[in-house]
Amino acid sequence: MATSVSPISRYKSLVNLVSAIVLSLVLIASNNSPALIRARGIVMDASAYLYVPIQWVETLFTIEKDYHKLQQSHVKAQIELNKYKNLVRENQRLRNLLGFKGEKSFDVIPANVLSNIGSHTMNSLTVDQGSQDGVKLLSGVVDAQAQLVGKIVAISPNTALVQLINDKNFRVSVREMRSRDVGILSYNLKKGYIIQDVPRNAAVIAGDSVVTSGFSDIFPEHIFVGWVSEISPVIEDYVKSVQVDLATDFNRLEEVFILK
């Protein structure tokens, strides 16, 4: 006697595949929904617990070396700081004389790097400070040398995801220190990190320093980004394209500082 098989059980795999695809499309379509952001926060928090023991073991091996390195750089930094304090005071006095408004000040939150990820989707890293520690979305992130690292793009109570400056979708307004020209730094597949459409007459030369311009609410001005490596004329010499070498070593990042 022949048994009847329902269409659903006959096409069980196909039905499951279609369900998985529909669910995926729903997820993709609701990427900014609060429920999904909460779910990602839970996943990120859980992942942070996995990293704690690994980080603890790593710290055991490097702590003494790091301490001596820090001592040396602290002394150097202290000497530099004293010099800069005098310069800042002098600068402030002169600005007051000229009637300029005061500059914005900012605080930093130190954070340990939990994981550094270069995926096909983005270059990012996870840090162990989250909304409970005062981290806010789109806060700027710098390294121990105050060099630009990236910005916060997702937060959970205890962790945060940093989009790195070397991510293909990252854009930042920068200023060339010597010529004072301003442009948008972005990543180009063929040329690397470039500032596009710099005026032809801009006096930019290789080796010049590049810093943030301060034109956005995310990054204050004067955060070091890198050096000009090459200048190429484009579009029949009307504008230049300036290539930049980034200063931050993303492979060695162990702790970062989130700007408040």
Added chain:
Amino acid sequence: MIDTIKYSLLGFLVLIFQWMLGDVFSIYGLTPSFLVIFIIYVGLTHSQLHAIWLGFFLGFIIDALTGTHLVGISGLALSVVGYFAGIFHGRITRVPIIMQYLLYTGFLAIFFVITVMITFQDSQWAIGNVVFLILLPKTIYTLGLLSGIFILLRVGAE
């Protein structure tokens, strides 16, 4: 049931490996996907349904951990790969070896076409650059690793 738990735990370990150590295997910024290798393995040797749903959940978690855009892409791509790999469940040993590798290449191409092309659709990169500098090298690199792993695990061998 025990198999489900076993493969879920194994999948979780592969996920952690991909997340923590994926970068170690990165060459010129091209990181291979161990998750897709695992899903193909599950589809070929265990069950099509497990491959589909493990692909979906592991894909969701890796997207949540690594990316800021489009959570769900990896889940979508891995479940599709799981479905196609599952078609050959129990039959892969009967397929000639050259065909086996063509199939593996096809599975990987499906995964990378979905993930890479969707991710780069709104970027300024030319499609040729995406295909020849990212999609193909990633597929070939992951195929190399898959071949090594499958030879060790004797997948596809009689």
